[in-house]
Amino acid sequence: MRCSFCEGESGVPKELRRQKSRAERTPVARIRINSVRPLSCRIGPSSLGSIPWDGRNGVAHRSARYDYGGDRYVFVEFSIDMELAENFKTLSMAEAIKQAHIPGIVEVIPSICSMLVEYDRASIHADPLIRRLREIEGSMTQLTEIPTRIIDFPILFADPWTTECAETFKSHHNTGQVPNLDFVAEVNGYKDRESFIHALCATPYWTVMVGFTPGLPWLYPLGVRNEEAIQAPKYNRPRTWTPDRAVGLGGAFLAIYSVRNPGGYQLLGRTTNPIYDARQRHPDFKENPVLLKPGDILKWRSVTREEYDQIWAGVEDGTYRFGIKPVTVEPEAYLRDPRGYTAANLGGS
CATH class of the missing domain: 3.30.1360.40 (Gyrase A; domain 2)
Structure with a gap:
């Protein structure tokens, strides 16, 4: 006996075809700027x-x-x-x-x-x-001390590659706003792009985990109160491709796309630092094809297109070395005074 999930002539289960048909008839909700509320992330x-x-x-x-x-x-x-x-x-x-x-x-x-x-x-x-x-x-x-690293990450905000990607998938976006950077700045209450970039670069980001694709870090802000965390909704529908080294924001998490792959985070810019080198060609990947590990701290540094091109040329020929500073984090001291500890020890402001 065949059930409602049995295949029809098309080879697709009937029930799944009905679900797909219902989904296609359902309009995708669009998010209004004034309807975005802070997400429930505890910091x-x-x-x-x-x-x-x-x-x-x-x-x-x-x-x-x-x-x-x-x-x-x-x-x-x-x-x-x-x-x-x-x-x-x-x-x-x-x-x-x-x-x-x-x-x-x-x-x-x-x-x-x-x-x-x-x-x-x-x-x-x-x-x-x-x-x-x-x-x-x-x-x-x-909670034991965590030996880790502060790593400098140059980023070209609203770069041409992620902007092209955002334009390609404009119909998938919450409002269709391109670049996504301006959308994120607006929903977080910043008066302009420059003030948003300043706030992001003043905030160190903690690597809570690495995964999803090889080397992709999940990054969480340090030293800010819950209501101060930069947040944004993901795309209504995911993109089928995203440039490698793109920096995206979904909820309160930042992520760096390690390879070209689908995604739904709001695109802020592109970093010069690769985070995954399968062939381990660059000197900073000599011991591991994955650059980041849980506990690493990223500091964003806004660069111009000229600076971006110069750094990337050095990355490709192996002459540019990533700015890495060893540091030990004391979790209990941080939890007692997140803002003060971050400013004094982790490069926050």
Whole structure:
């Protein structure tokens, strides 16, 4: 007996054809400028209100959720909300797991507020591994310092490549405004493009995770209050292509497109820094084809087209080296005073 999902003569399930037909008849909602509201992203100490305190050296603590991730992963989730406190805890625990040298662990892959722990089934089973991970979590009396880097990222705002892309997919956009930079500046209340660019370049961005495409960073603002975070809705419909090295904004997250691929983030500009080099030709990719890692801090630097071309020529021939400064972040000190700590230690203003 055939059900409503059985294929018809076209080879496409009937139910899916009906759903597609209904979707095509449904108009795509367009967002009005004055209808855009700040998204619910929690930043800084205000985010700690939902986390019970356990009294251990003043550290916010909430037990993680453990689950099976297929037959060779354990999934560990600290929160369903984007909270920097939980991202700090995720990175701290990821480092603690690595330092524990548990036999059978292949890799620890941190995400925004969760992680995957890959293990070798020939060496350890999931249940004893979960018990060991719980022990590590329970022994964490404070958020550990995070050795990381501040990296200079030159960016050409409203560049010709992302502008061409935005123009091509103008009908997919919320308002059809090109360049997208002007749309984002307007919905965030900036009087002009220049004031928006100044605000963005004054804000360091924290790499909460790397993924989606090889090397793509998910970036979150440091040292600002929730209502101050630059935010924007994604496109109504995604683009089928986006230039590599394009810098986009969706919600409160910035992302850099590592390769030419589909996307829906608002396009702000294009950076000179590649973030993925499969052949590892550039000296800064000698140890890893992926430039960024969770915890890296990006500082945007606005450049002219002439400066962009000069830097890119140096990137291509390997003579331009990325501006990288080692730094150690103290999560608990940051959470006590995000703005002050960022200004004093992380290049914020």
